Every structure is written in C-alpha cells, then in structure tokens.
Amino acid sequence: MAAEPMLAKVSEPDGWDRAPGYSRARVRFTDGNWRSATLLGWRHREDHWYAHLRWQDGATEWRAYDPRFIRPE
Numbered sequence: 001m002a003a004e005p006m007l008a009k010v011s012e013p014d015g016w017d018r019a020p021g022y023s024r025a026r027v028r029f030t031d032g033n034w035r036s037a038t039l040l041g042w043r044h045r046e047d048h049w050y051a052h053l054r055w056q057d058g059a060t061e062w063r064a065y066d067p068r069f070i071r072p073e
Contacts, residue, residue, distance in 0.1 A: 007063035015045030024073035
C-alpha cells in the first residue's frame, strides 16, 4: 500500500480564504517520512482550517489542517 499524507483529505471546503504565510511546506506521510508540497492557500470554516496543497507531481487537493503533520519547509 502506498504511503498517504496524514492530513485528512477533504473536498473543497466552503469558507473564507487566506494567503499562505509561506509557500513551501513539509507534510508527514503514513510511512513516517516528510514530503515537500507547495502551500497554495488556507481556507477557514467555522472552527476548522484547511490547506490547499500542490504535490510534486502537480496534483492539487485540500487537506484538513493538523499542526502535527504539516510545517514550513
């Protein structure tokens, strides 16, 4: 089984946007390794934050923010 990001994948959330304070991020994967991603932006809804990420293969997706699994590069 291929390693997956430890941040939960979500469909594009509603809410308001915020520009990222940094553009490069490290994301922890289920195999324990940290991988690089481009942080395209943040979205906030109610009491949750979401990160819009672009992976090295060019794919983009939204992930639920969890400070244990994402950090500035």
